Amino acid sequence: MSGHGHGTAPATVKERADLALNDEFLRKAVKFTTERLRAGKKNAAEDHGNWDDWRERGRQIRLHTIANLDYYLNLFADNARANGVHVHFADTAAEAVKLSLDIARHAQAKTVVKSKSMVTEELHLNQALASIGVEAIETDLGEYIIQLANETPSHIIIPAIHKNRYQIADLLSKEAGETLEPDTQILAGFVRKKLREKFLEADIGMTGCNFAIAETGSMVLFENEGNARMVTTVPRTQITLMGMERIIPSWEDLEVMATLLPRSATGQKLTVYMSGITGPKRAADADGPEEMHIIIVDNGRSLQLGDPEFQELLNCIRCGACLNACPVYRHIGGHAYGGTYSGPIGAVLTPALKKNVAEWDDIANASSLCGACYEACPVKIPLHEMLIYLRRRKVEAGEGKLLEGLGMKGFAAAMKTSGRFKTVLKLGKLGQKLVARNGEIRLKAGPLKGWNSYRITPSLPKHSFRDKWKTLEEEIRHGLQELDPAAKARMEALVKEREQGGGGHEHG
Amino acid sequence: MKVSLFITCLSDALYPRVGEAIVRLLAKHGVKVDFPPVQTCCGQPAFNSGYWNEARKAAKTIIEAFEDSDFVISPSGSCTGMIHHYPKLFENDPLMHSRALDLQRKSYEFTQFLVNVLGVTDIGATFPYKVTYHPSCHGSRLLGVKDEPMALMSAVKGLEFVPLPFAEDCCGFGGTFAVKMADISGAMVTEKADHVKETEAQVLVGLDLACLMNIAGNLRYRGEPVRVMHLAELLYEGVTSA
Numbered sequence: 049m050s051g052h053g054h055g056t057a058p059a060t061v062k063e064r065a066d067l068a069l070n071d072e073f074l075r076k077a078v079k080f081t082t083e084r085l086r087a088g089k090k091n092a093a094e095d096h097g098n099w100d101d102w103r104e105r106g107r108q109i110r111l112h113t114i115a116n117l118d119y120y121l122n123l124f125a126d127n128a129r130a131n132g133v134h135v136h137f138a139d140t141a142a143e144a145v146k147l148s149l150d151i152a153r154h155a156q157a158k159t160v161v162k163s164k165s166m167v168t169e170e171l172h173l174n175q176a177l178a179s180i181g182v183e184a185i186e187t188d189l190g191e192y193i194i195q196l197a198n199e200t201p202s203h204i205i206i207p208a209i210h211k212n213r214y215q216i217a218d219l220l221s222k223e224a225g226e227t228l229e230p231d232t233q234i235l236a237g238f239v240r241k242k243l244r245e246k247f248l249e250a251d252i253g254m255t256g257c258n259f260a261i262a263e264t265g266s267m268v269l270f271e272n273e274g275n276a277r278m279v280t281t282v283p284r285t286q287i288t289l290m291g292m293e294r295i296i297p298s299w300e301d302l303e304v305m306a307t308l309l310p311r312s313a314t315g316q317k318l319t320v321y322m323s324g325i326t327g328p329k330r331a332a333d334a335d336g337p338e339e340m341h342i343i344i345v346d347n348g349r350s351l352q353l354g355d356p357e358f359q360e361l362l363n364c365i366r367c368g369a370c371l372n373a374c375p376v377y378r379h380i381g382g383h384a385y386g387g388t389y390s391g392p393i394g395a396v397l398t399p400a401l402k403k404n405v406a407e408w409d410d411i412a413n414a415s416s417l418c419g420a421c422y423e424a425c426p427v428k429i430p431l432h433e434m435l436i437y438l439r440r441r442k443v444e445a446g447e448g449k450l451l452e453g454l455g456m457k458g459f460a461a462a463m464k465t466s467g468r469f470k471t472v473l474k475l476g477k478l479g480q481k482l483v484a485r486n487g488e489i490r491l492k493a494g495p496l497k498g499w500n501s502y503r504i505t506p507s508l509p510k511h512s513f514r515d516k517w518k519t520l521e522e523e524i525r526h527g528l529q530e531l532d533p534a535a536k537a538r539m540e541a542l543v544k545e546r547e548q549g550g551g552g553h554e555h556g
Numbered sequence: 557m558k559v560s561l562f563i564t565c566l567s568d569a570l571y572p573r574v575g576e577a578i579v580r581l582l583a584k585h586g587v588k589v590d591f592p593p594v595q596t597c598c599g600q601p602a603f604n605s606g607y608w609n610e611a612r613k614a615a616k617t618i619i620e621a622f623e624d625s626d627f628v629i630s631p632s633g634s635c636t637g638m639i640h641h642y643p644k645l646f647e648n649d650p651l652m653h654s655r656a657l658d659l660q661r662k663s664y665e666f667t668q669f670l671v672n673v674l675g676v677t678d679i680g681a682t683f684p685y686k687v688t689y690h691p692s693c694h695g696s697r698l699l700g701v702k703d704e705p706m707a708l709m710s711a712v713k714g715l716e717f718v719p720l721p722f723a724e725d726c727c728g729f730g731g732t733f734a735v736k737m738a739d740i741s742g743a744m745v746t747e748k749a750d751h752v753k754e755t756e757a758q759v760l761v762g763l764d765l766a767c768l769m770n771i772a773g774n775l776r777y778r779g780e781p782v783r784v785m786h787l788a789e790l791l792y793e794g795v796t797s798a
Contacts, residue, residue: 062739414737416729416734418694438606440608459597459610465617476569502745503745503773506570506769513567513575514563517593524579524583540557
């Protein structure tokens with residue numbers, strides 16, 4: 049197993065990826081589930097119809113909200129306070145942790161039950177709670193499994209995606225003190241029974257937040273297991289941690305998000321439970337927390353505000369569709385990304401949340417820039433372009449690799465004129481004489497080591513296209529056919545249209 | 557009307573027959589292709605790696621090479637896609653930005669030009685083989701080239717088309733990615749080649765030589781006899797053998 053406990057993962061992306069690539073269980077499990085989710089999403093989007101129009105609507109709502117984030121955050125905070133919620137703002141992870149611990153101490157809490165929250169993962173809140181003697185219990189099934197394994201989630205939506213049911217049965221059997229069959233019903237049944245007791249004992253219920261509705265100061269949770277319902281109704285105190293970008297203006301906007309999120313995440317038309325919570329328990333309410341806190345976390349998010357290349361990153365609704373679509377994620381799983389967030393969104397978000405470029409690792413290079421993430425994204429975040437911007441910023445900050453930098457200077461020099469390009473080709477043909485046999489290069493050394501470990505490289509033919517051009521041009525001049533008048537008219541119209549400033553075809 | 561070939565370095569250096577096929581096919585349809593010899597590489601390796609100063613040098617050479625052309629045709633969706641990045645590359649240089657936009661507007665991937673501009677779908681080719689198709693990411697996702705190759709293939713006599721499972725998944729090339737993250741790239745191309753094998757196709761066809769070199773390299777490494785071709789090659793062979 050390549051499970052990553054806290055702080056035990058290797059330092060580089062390549063090393064972490066190699067661990068995953070050599071773990072057949074992990075690769076099979078990740079492939080199986082991402083394929084299922086991807087197909088589910090595709091069907092759900094097709095069934096719904098006009099999917100690209102919905103994506104555009106979602107994008108517009110997110111663009112508008114983030115462009116006016118200060119206004120909507122204030123509106124949300126004012127309304128939530130009017131509902132009796134204690135609203136706190138935390139600039140850093142440390143501040144958010146301190147606020148949470150202070151509330152826990154004040155409530156004299158012994159245990160906290162948690163529903164799924166990536167922000168609390170980002171803050172490493174469970175360990176912080178443990179350090180003051182408070183036990184945090186994850187109640188989402190996947191998170192519960194991950195907690196038992198002492199690992200971190202490897203997927204935004206499916207935390208234990210890298211484990212198969214036999215591995216899960218082993219973990220749960222240990223906890224149960226008896227052998228449990230690797231049957232989903234039996235395993236879920238055991239966890240349900242176990243967690244019931246925990247819900248009743250807990251002093252605090254802790255949640256994340258899918259969407260915060262500015263117009264009423266409400267927080268909305270999407271879930272499938274009902275555990276978030278329990279977390280937000282049974283304990284006396286509720287703490288909700290939310291990224292500062294979780295805001296949407298109105299309940300009407302939620303309709304669009306509720307259309308996009310479950311379909312993109314799991315292919316569901318609706319999530320099983322969607323809870324809107326507007327303040328603590330009122331006099332007439334039968335249940336709900338007596339005290340409710342919302343901690344709004346920045347932790348690097350505001351660095352994107354006003355940055356034309358990265359502001360759209362805050363539009364993310366954390367559906368995980370980009371992970372399921374990503375051909376890299378599918379082979380290396382989430383832990384290889386080395387941060388709380390994995391997949392394409394993680395590869396961009398993890399560095400972007402850190403101001404100091406020197407702290408960025410190599411993760412932005414672990415992408416073939418295929419654009420599947422952008423295509424899958426329900427709010428059309430151009431992650432494939434952001435990955436290039438990250439690489440550029442690293443180079444601009446002087447954090448690029450020395451050898452690569454020299455190589456690229458050489459590349460630019462060679463490509464500046466066709467004369468130099470021809471010289472490079474000539475040198476290549478000379479150089480390959482040592483290694484090419486029958487039009488193939490099989491050498492596994494130097495720059496070809498990695499490439500040729502999986503492939504055979506063709507060698508350069510005797511004549512390049514430009515060598516052949518003169519003869520070719522002569523030949524076609526003789527055999528030229530008549531251009532179809534309709535095609536000619538089309539070409540002329542296109543040229544004219546361009547001259548008038550329009551026309552052509554834009555970037556898709 | 558000046559229709560110029562943007563050969564791309566891969567076709568120029570390694571696969572001149574693809575450029576040749578394009579030139580000959582277009583001549584059959586009355587288009588005399590021009591080849592400005594001052595062209596070099598589109599600059600994508602530097603651009604994607606974050607070396608934009610270096611990329612700008614290559615981009616400038618390409619922009620100048622095709623300044624007088626009315627249409628610029630290339631055998632690669634990815635290199636044509638790179639031209640679509642030029643305006644961003646020169647966003648702080650109004651003069652170069654507008655020249656970059658001009659080039660973007662007149663640039664076409666080969667099948668885009670053939671089908672959408674010349675209006676040709678049936679090229680009169682015969683190719684009696686079982687063929688599968690890998691839609692390269694940049695061409696299909698960024699340029700939206702999806703229907704054009706399908707229309708061309710479906711008009712080829714004798715061609716038996718077999719869909720490639722998970723066709724839209726990246727082959728793992730990704731430029732310097734294949735070198736920097738060789739093992740991830742290797743896993744991706746191995747899976748792609750597995751899917752090609754599953755189809756039992758005799759020929760794998762595509763629109764981007766980098767991706768085709770990648771997949772062909774893995775198929776050859778494993779001793780698989782699948783023939784790998786650019787669609788222009790297939791069409792030209794189908795026309796001349798007909």
